[in-house]
Amino acid sequence: MEREAMPFDVVIVGAGPAGLSAAIRLRQLAAEHDRDLSVCVLEKGSEVGAHILSGCVIEPRSLDELIPDWRERGAPLHTPVTEDRFLFLTERGARRLPTPPQMRNHGNYIISLGNLCRWLAEQAEALGVEIFPGFAAAEVLYDEDGAVRGVATGDMGIGRDGKPTANYTPGVELHARMTLFAEGCRGSLTQGLFERFGLREGVDPQTYGIGIKELWEVQPERHQPGLVIHTVGWPLDAHTYGGSFLYHLEENLVAVGFVVGLDYENPYLSPFQEMQRFKLHPAIRPTFEGGRRIAYGARALNEGGFQAIPHLTFPGGALIGCAAGFLNVPKIKGTHTAMKSAMVAAEAVFDALARDEREPAGYPEALRRSWLWDELYRVRNIRPAFRWGLWGGMAYSALETYLLRGRAPWTLRHREPDHARLRPAAECRPIAYPKPDGVITFDRLSSVALANVFHEENQPPHLRLRDPEVPIRVNLARYDAPEQRYCPAGVYEIVEEEGRGPRLQINFANCVHCKTCDIKDPTQNIVWTVPEGGGGPNYPNM
Structure with a gap:
């Protein structure tokens, strides 16, 4: 069946904070200049916010610029930060450390980023933006000159065998004069753009x-609205980057999270299990005693910072938000930077369209003149300094922050991608994790149930192997199948079949779209592609 085509001036892939901010800014500019500008936003989640997961403490700087009267409009920023604590944990103890300047949160808010995106979508629609949730952009469209001319949504109703079922509906082509990619961290279409246009040439991995x-x-009695706690140290060893957060929201809610750098070396490490045993620490467990867990999720995040920002534009469009990697790692914040990049890009796109140009060439230079560029430049050396371990990284970070003030005459480089850091299992020690108690700690399958994951099971698996022999021949033999442990949703299992030996089973219906497998697979044999639109987690307020 022939695909229907819909024309727009601008198509935006992804209804996260970047995509929605770009849409809002474009329509604001159209109104200011009395110009007609059609803007469409595609969202692969079942609704706006369904796939959004973040800590989240937001710095409202970009929101102030985009919608100055957001308080009067009822934006869901209800809990201002009242106190910061920074703890170093040993197995049994906790020592309070001075809070680094980047982690001080005076003037910031603890929020649900999913709920903020839902509110931003309302503001966008009120300005005339068309938002299509439940439609996954599965293909980039190119014109005869090789420029991006839009995207196509995935076909619906394709069976596991790859053949159309009775419910088959072809995808829709969305043609655009300009396309903005706001897919978030490790977007599948963005990965293809990197390769086609050489957008990562000359930058760090x-x-x-x-x-x-x-x-x-x-x-x-265990709740303190506005309290922000960050920890480093236990349960991770001194050579593994990571840490935790506890954010006390309104209505007796506490968000607890654990972040592990995917440049870790030990294939026996399980980020999910590290998070579970973290909650058993004597300084942490009391918060959760007598409480109940109501939601769960996982997501990869960019940590490359300034030196890993790719080339941002190409004929027909640009990258914005976490698709390009604007997270401020020392701050542990990326929403304000994602939004700012989107607003700057929107202004460049608006100008380019007025001149009938095919590429928003002014976007990178405008970004370099913005506060975002200076903010990321000043902290560029802190994350790569942790190659020297926890103590070396903290010592260098203090030097960079208090003495050099982000103006060091050098830039530390990211030397290799995360998947290349994994060591063979024979060189590493297995980690003994405690069994879940079902009260404070849990297993992965009961956790996935709280993510409200749904995929139509009669569809081709969206997690694909370049070579089906590699998981056993290489990953199992050399690394003891680390995909069994780095996946936080139990998607990958090594199963033994009588008379046939081990094989890798992919339970794609469990997938929470975190993209970790696409990043950490040591042979880069796993390829994450979009499933049918509307599939994946359905986070209510993460």
Whole structure:
């Protein structure tokens, strides 16, 4: 069946904070200049916010610029930060350390980023933006000159065998004069753009972390609205980058999360299990005693910072937000930077369209003149300094922050991608994790149930192997199948079949779209592609 085509001036892929901010800014500019400008936003989640997961403490700087009267409009920023604590944990103890300047949160808010995106979508629609949730952009469209001319959504109703079922519906082509990619960290279409246009040539490899988050309703006496706690140290060893957060929201809610840098070396490490045993620490466990866990999720995040930012534009469009990697790692914040990049890009796109140009060439230079560029430049050396371990990284960070003030005459480089850091299992020690108690700690399958994951099971698996022999021949033999442990949703299992030996089983229906497998697979044999639109987690307020 022939695909229907819909024309727009601008198509935006992804209804996260970047995509929605770009849409809002474009329509604001159209109104200011009395110009007609059609803007469409595609969202692969079942609704706006369904796939959004973040800590999240937001710095409202970009929101102030985009919608100055957001308070009067009822933006869901209800809990201002009242106190910061920074703890170093040993196995049994906790020592309070001075809070680094980047982690001080005076004037910031603890929020649900999913709920903020839902509110931003309302503001966008009120300005005339068309938002299509439940439609996954599965293909980039190119014109005869090789420029991007839009995207196509995935076909619906394709069976596991790759053949159309009775419910088959072809995808829709969305043609655009300009297309903005706001897919978030490790977007599948963005990866293809990197290759086609050489957008990563001459920049450092992107490096990543995985963030695992739970939302708890705790006992009132254990709740302190506005309290922000960050920890480093136990349960991770001194050579593995990572740490935790506890954010006390409104209504007795506490968000707890654990982040592990995906440049870790030990294939026996399980980020999910590290998060579970973290909650058993004597300084942490009391918060959750008597409470109940109400939500769970996981998501990869960019940690490469300034030196890993790719080339941002190409004929027909640009990259914005976490698709390009604007997270401020020392701050542990990326929403304000994602939004700012989107607003700057929107202004460049608006100008380019007025001149009938095919590429928003003014976007990178405008970004370099913005506060975002200076902010990321000043902290560029802190994350790569942790190659020297926890103590070396903290010592260098203090030097960079207090003495050099981000103006060091050198830039530390990211030397290799995360998947290349994994060591053979024979060189590493297995990690003994405690069994879940079902009260404070849990297994992965009961956790995935709280993510409200749904995929139509009669569809081709969206997690694909370049070579089906590699998981056993290489990953199992050399690394003891680390995909069994780095996946926070139990997607990958090594199963033994009588008379046939081991094989890798992919339970794609469990996938929470965190993208960790696409990043950490040591042979880069796993390829994450979009499933049918609307599939994946359905986070209510993460």
